[in-house]
Amino acid sequence: MTSHRRRTAPRWARLPEWATLTVWAATLLMVAASVARAFTYPPLGSKDEPAHFDYAVLLWHGRFPVFEDGITYGTTFGVDAPVQWVSQHPPLYYLVLAPIVGPLYDGDHALIAVLAGRMVSAVMAGLVVLATAWAASRCFPGHRRLPGGAAVVTALAGMLVQQGSSIYNDVLFVVFCALACGVAGAALRTGVGPRLLVGAALVGAGGMATRLTFFVWLIAICAAVLLAPTVRLGRLPAVWARLLAAAMPGLAALVAAGWWYVHNKQTTGNFSGRHAQWGLENAGRVERPFLDITFDPEFYKSLFGVYRGIMKPADPTQWVLMLGPIVLAVVVGLVALVRRTRSGTALPVRRVAPLGWMPAWLSVGLVVAMFVAVTLLLVVVEIQYVTGGGAPITRYALTVLPPIAIAMSAGLTGWRWTSGVFTALWIALAVVPYLTLVDLHVVGIVPHAARVVQVMFVVSLVAMVGCVVGAFLDARRRPEAPAAVSGPGTPTTDGTAAEDTGTDTPAAEDRADGRGDTALLDRTD
16 A cells, blocks of 8 residues: 655655754754853863863873872863862763864863863753754654754753753763663663664663663663564564664663773772762761752752753752643643543554553653663762762753653643743743853853854854744644555565554544644554
8 A cells, every 4th residue: 555745745854853943953053052161161160070170181191090190181270179070981072182282282272272162062062952852752652842852951951951062971971871871761662673672782882881871771772672662673483583683772781881980899899980078077067868869859950951041049040941842741731631532532552462452552651661761860860969979960861861851841842832932931031041141241261162153152042033933833844655665564664564553644642633633542552
């Protein structure tokens, strides 16, 4: 059975859901905002940035950092550090920066080296936006507005802007977190073929070679592959193919980064490389009971304030920005469920092996459960970290920014007729914390910094307009009917099984989503 392409669809309507005008405008917004912030904030002006910069230069000279050595390659500007704060981190991010900042530093251009390193981080922050949009499209395939909304709310996350404007390995780490979210979601929604498995292995290896905390996503990837509706690896029996595939991301991570954690064990006595005792003795840190932290509201306010910018912690704007869309997403999901129940719409069922018949809604439920499980696991990890004297640092919550962004987008874009308006209003409010991150008249050691900030600020405003226009265009998008419809369980080009969605035409799609009210139960369900 074949279906003719809709010839009347404009070119913008035929773009992939993760590569629309909204997504590209949001990517530009993130890069511009990061550059504006990079020229606003003093070079090496934070406690950790000098250590991250030092790590990259050390690698350029063929050495690994040592905690007790402090800063080896210092500068005449910025803050100093008594120890090498970041010596415990795996080296991937610094390997990317080393050939850029190393020669500049050696050429007596330390300031340019720092700014160049910050520009690399700005590009990586843009990749976070793209990766998050792609993850949304794989976790909830067919929901045409969701990726754009996820890109927008990611681009205006103030904490991510700050990471994209500084030399911090967190920004590359979040890229891998977003990719892991998409890989795991794809495995649960459409099954696992050779290409997806290679991607899972590469993401697992890259993530663990960037930060230890990535293990929460590595667990998610392995579990998703194990529970995938189909796993196809050549002629291997189904059970052996599933077990081998589930192990491969972990094995790849072990090969790529295992040696580093053994190095940490040998040099510090633990695999994480943490020097908790030094912090207790020299930095005024205090140990706290696990339960006290668990029930302390300030812990969660500090950890999840990713939309705060540099506003006062008590300012409610950040929570309206984050929690408002999430609450709306719950409402959207409940309304969709009620409508399906009242109309008696049957949820399609797809045939999968070797798990037998699986309702399509179950794969959606598994993705949502993955989001919840990864977030809860991160919270437990951070509580444990604080018990040893650490602090609930906001940038650590960027680990789960992709699922947060997808949930927020589900609320903003869940109803077609309100999608553009809600997105525009959200962007307007998000400008408030964004303005706290930039200084249009900054004066410092960087020549012409104010001019750069002004230009990038204008670019970011233009990008915001592009996001709004794109959001309204996304609300008009109609999915094209495929050239051919595969039967249930038919292998697709990537080795996965095709779904029997029962929504192959735009008209069927409109009936399935109640004209756009299924952000949580996407059109294929």
